[in-house]
Amino acid sequence: MKAYLHITKALADGSRMRIVAALLRNNELCVCQLVELLRLATPTVSRHMAVLQGAGLVESRKDGRWVHYRISAAFPGQLLQWFEEEVFTAQEIKTDEAVLKDILATPVEELCRNQSKRKTFNHRVRRSCDTNHRP
Amino acid sequence: MKAYLHITKALADGSRMRIVAALLRNNELCVCQLVELLRLATPTVSRHMAVLQGAGLVESRKDGRWVHYRISAAFPGQLLQWFEEEVFTAQEIKTDEAVLKDILATPVEELCRNQSKRKTFNHRVRRSCDTNHRP
DNA sequence: ATTATAATTTGTCATTTTGCTAATTGACAA
DNA sequence: TTGTCAATTAGCAAAATGACAAATTATAAT
Numbered sequence: 463m464k465a466y467l468h469i470t471k472a473l474a475d476g477s478r479m480r481i482v483a484a485l486l487r488n489n490e491l492c493v494c495q496l497v498e499l500l501r502l503a504t505p506t507v508s509r510h511m512a513v514l515q516g517a518g519l520v521e522s523r524k525d526g527r528w529v530h531y532r533i534s535a536a537f538p539g540q541l542l543q544w545f546e547e548e549v550f551t552a553q554e555i556k557t558d559e560a561v562l563k564d565i566l567a568t569p570v571e572e573l574c575r576n577q578s579k580r581k582t583f584n585h586r587v588r589r590s591c592d593t594n595h596r597p
Numbered sequence: 598m599k600a601y602l603h604i605t606k607a608l609a610d611g612s613r614m615r616i617v618a619a620l621l622r623n624n625e626l627c628v629c630q631l632v633e634l635l636r637l638a639t640p641t642v643s644r645h646m647a648v649l650q651g652a653g654l655v656e657s658r659k660d661g662r663w664v665h666y667r668i669s670a671a672f673p674g675q676l677l678q679w680f681e682e683e684v685f686t687a688q689e690i691k692t693d694e695a696v697l698k699d700i701l702a703t704p705v706e707e708l709c710r711n712q713s714k715r716k717t718f719n720h721r722v723r724r725s726c727d728t729n730h731r732p
Numbered sequence: 733a734t735t736a737t738a739a740t741t742t743g744t745c746a747t748t749t750t751g752c753t754a755a756t757t758g759a760c761a762a
Numbered sequence: 763t764t765g766t767c768a769a770t771t772a773g774c775a776a777a778a779t780g781a782c783a784a785a786t787t788a789t790a791a792t
Contacts, residue, residue, distance in 0.1 A: 467611060509770085540678045640784095646739095
């Protein structure tokens with residue numbers, strides 16, 4: 463019953479929905495690949511993964527500096543069936559699948575390098591443009 | 598897909614979980630019976646029902662001043678199966694079932710009368726004891 | 733018509749959630 | 763051992779959520 467709330471809350475979010483959909487079609491994905499797909503900050507994606515893992519919906523495998531996530535064997539089968547019917551018809555997910563194809567075609571090292579660049583670029587832009595700094 | 602988020606968000610709440618469980622075992626329940634079960638304010642329960650109805654999980658039938666809710670035929674079957682397995686083993690739900698037996702044994706009019714009394718009583722208590730009034 | 737009442741809508745407040753940046757951790761590499 | 767880099771944790775602001783009381787609506791009864 464505790465599990466019920468963990469699971470439903472984990473599923474009740476658009477980003478996590480896209481993550482689950484991506485993992486259902488791709489066996490294993492590492493955090494930086496999901497960052498590339500969702501275009502969210504790495505810590506945000508990491509926290510989404512923690513929520514999904516806390517609900518027992520995904521499992522992780524550490525491989526050097528990378529962490530690979532996959533759908534857990536404990537993911538309730540009936541939920542999985544419903545998810546397939548309900549989610550994969552959506553246009554947004556089809557777009558994600560196409561984007562993922564490109565992501566998978568790029569070496570993981572390159573993805574991470576690009577993400578680091580984007581991050582420092584954002585910093586530069588922010589610092590030079592934003593006059594309303596917070597303490 | 599829009600439906601996916603409506604449905605998962607509707608399910609991802611403890612009170613609404615108990616409401617769905619109660620409706621699964623009792624065909625039809627009116628708002629005041631659910632108020633009695635959950636011991637929440639009537640507007641709160643009404644809102645929960647609106648969320649469930651917005652997700653297409655329940656339907657309503659108006660009967661005079663009363664509104665009766667029931668599980669919708671559109672409630673996804675796989676979700677229903679999962680819900681049965683996941684929720685009905687919980688102690689909290691078994692307690693609810695026992696409480697509901699008593700509630701169903703009392704005429705609806707009496708339930709509503711008692712709830713009105715409780716409400717005015719709460720007002721009296723609040724006004725006389727609480728020195729920290731808000732504007 | 734007027735009153736009473738079951739339910740809904742509205743407005744407020746406290747809590748939770750989701751996003752970010754900054755700081756930290758853990759593992760590889762030089 | 764020192765530096766680098768992927769991922770996580772910590773801390774904060776904005777948005778969403780769930781609770782309540784008060785006001786409104788809609789229906790039955792007087």
